[in-house]
Amino acid sequence: MDTQLRLDDRTPIRRGLAMNNKTGTIGVFDSGVGGLTVFHRIAERLPGAAIIYLGDTARVPYGTKSAETVVRYARGCAGILLDRGISALVVACNTASAYALDTLRQEIAVPVLGVIEPGAQRAVQATRNGKVGVIGTAGTIHSGAYQKTIRELAPAIRVFAKPCPFFVPLVEEGWTDGDVPRRVVRTYLEELLDENIDTLVLGCTHYPLLKPVISEVAGADVALVDSAEATAHALVDLLHHESWERGTASKPCHRFLVTDAPENFARVSRRFLGYDVTDVEWVDF
């Protein structure tokens, strides 16, 4: 642990203070449990890797909060993971990626990957008619980060974006099937589908759990882009590029940190991972 990098959320993370060794530990953080969809994909892609997941469950959600507050929280999360000696950081939260990625990249010395660039890239590859829909939290959509990134990659593509603030409560409630979710999804997607989009970016880590309903409402002609999958793929590329050496442990080493009660996290993690997480550690910044 590099205590020089210890920080509270009011202290800037000083760039290059210490380059963490290439220990092969990947840090992943999210506002809460949603980022486990990203964690899960990374663990699949890098089965031998050591991964520390941090869920900022005491401050969740980020999606309804201001840019300043989200940046402050993202720096707090990054600081905790840097203290644990990570050698690569994945910002699994779309809202934090939208608001805080530039700040984090400027301030910390390990490679930082967000979920927006990989998702945007995948969408550009997927669309055939050049009409892409993006759904996410109010923060993610209003930041314009997906819209900007897609336009930079392919200026001819038209992007239709829509905040869907109700999707997170649906998923957290486990209400992902039946009449209410179907109506909520239909209400939000209506105007995007009216624009004849052929690709839809699920721009929030919770949304993959609503995939069956979203897919049913959107129809088979609309390709769904899951940022979690795209991010795991982009991480493998990034680590290869950085000549990053991953451990060859026969059993993967996964650790879970949270800022609110560990037992709540353990309870809901099954929905995201398909197995129970035990040994969750409480931390704070």
Next chain:
Amino acid sequence: MDTQLRLDDRTPIRRGLAMNNKTGTIGVFDSGVGGLTVFHRIAERLPGAAIIYLGDTARVPYGTKSAETVVRYARGCAGILLDRGISALVVACNTASAYALDTLRQEIAVPVLGVIEPGAQRAVQATRNGKVGVIGTAGTIHSGAYQKTIRELAPAIRVFAKPCPFFVPLVEEGWTDGDVPRRVVRTYLEELLDENIDTLVLGCTHYPLLKPVISEVAGADVALVDSAEATAHALVDLLHHESWERGTASKPCHRFLVTDAPENFARVSRRFLGYDVTDVEWVDF
């Protein structure tokens, strides 16, 4: 301002460190905007009073978080208001009232009123058949605070409690009318109505904004108890009992503090107050 009472959320609020003067300023805090329903009722009841409202919008919601975290946040909020010289504290958040009221009462020297006792009392007065329903956040319901308080007041009353985690997002989205809210409300209330309750406590400050739909689903025979109204009434009694002198300013002095971006608060406050709040101040603990 009493700087002796300045504290961060890790420092205990020391009891009786300084008794704030009876300046006539009432402090009200909530996890976010919902407590404005309580603020509104207090302002109606005490038209000349100085009131400081604090919304912990950077950490909202409390209803999904653990008791330990909510107590920590409640102490942070109380500390900020004590620093401003309040002479009475209203905990407008049901979850914070459920988890933190005892701690706050032990630790601070000004009278503290929560929303649960007034709501419970009103429910006991209202029921004719002795069957009372209580709805609230997961935190409020799982704490058992309403159930316990009602049973202490009237042991013969049967209490049926149900967490309705979806109601807060509905209200915050302004989605308080139409088919989706009606279905959500029906889904949650079904089992309470099957128990033949004749009184329903709206145990969350957001819920009064869903009153028309809740009333329609519950039917005219079920009395709805609004804790906001009951709390304002109880506050007047408490202040009378404490020989509290309120100012006689011709224009009421209302101040609004928030921990997240002030402009967001100003925007949504109209839904709760019917007018625009200007001059919102950012604070943190």
